[in-house]
Amino acid sequence: MRTVLVASSKGGAGKTTVATNLAAWFALDGKHTALLDADRQHSATRWAEKRAGMDTAVLPIDGTRRGWEGRLPSDIQRLVIDAAAGDMAGELEAVLAKADAVLVPVNPSMIDLEATVPFLNSLAAHPRVKKGKLPVALVGNRLKPWTSASQQAMGQLKAWPYPVVAELRDTQAYVLMVALGKSVFDYRSEQIRGHQDDWAPLLKWLRKVL
């Protein structure tokens, strides 16, 4: 089993959006996939429940209850963890000990960038991250690439000591799809394909580190 943790202490950064789309991609790639929902709001669980009837269903696991490891079927090949807002590395210790990669979504605003720094610092202090055993990457999310605010924020993000592995644009498609139990990878239209392309460097990075 390979485990990807999607985390940021900042609420609204796009953890659930990134975690659900990534889980769908793994499932569409033919992997038995589970989504551990560590957030008490359970948005990721509702998403997986809506997907339950599909061939590419993703198994939701309640990460807010103790003993979730025991509820994980042994045939799961990919585990995506949707962390709760507010959790710093300390609270994430149990999953940081086991994860194979960490993705940190960040919105392109000064407030979001500044709010993410303490979380990244807490990650950087983790022994597995320090030793290079746990790769961490940043995901720019809700970009409006034509605005100078987005461009400046991405410039700053790229100066941080972790690679920026995707620049996901702001689109209602993500809002609508999460509500339907879908992902950008479930659609074939020209417009959605453009958004799939935004994920290409992230998926390439994961192939390398997993």
Ligand SMILES: Nc1ncnc2c1ncn2[C@@H]1O[C@H](COP(=O)(O)OP(=O)(O)O)[C@@H](O)[C@H]1O
């Ligand atoms: N790329 C995007 N484009 C448009 N809306 C987005 C995008 N990413 C996230 N959102 C919306 O922003 C809100 C917060 O995203 P969410 O994934 O729930 O963040 P988190 O799980 O970190 O709190 C949700 O309403 C979500 O639908």
Ligand SMILES: [Mg+2]
């Ligand atoms: Mg969430």
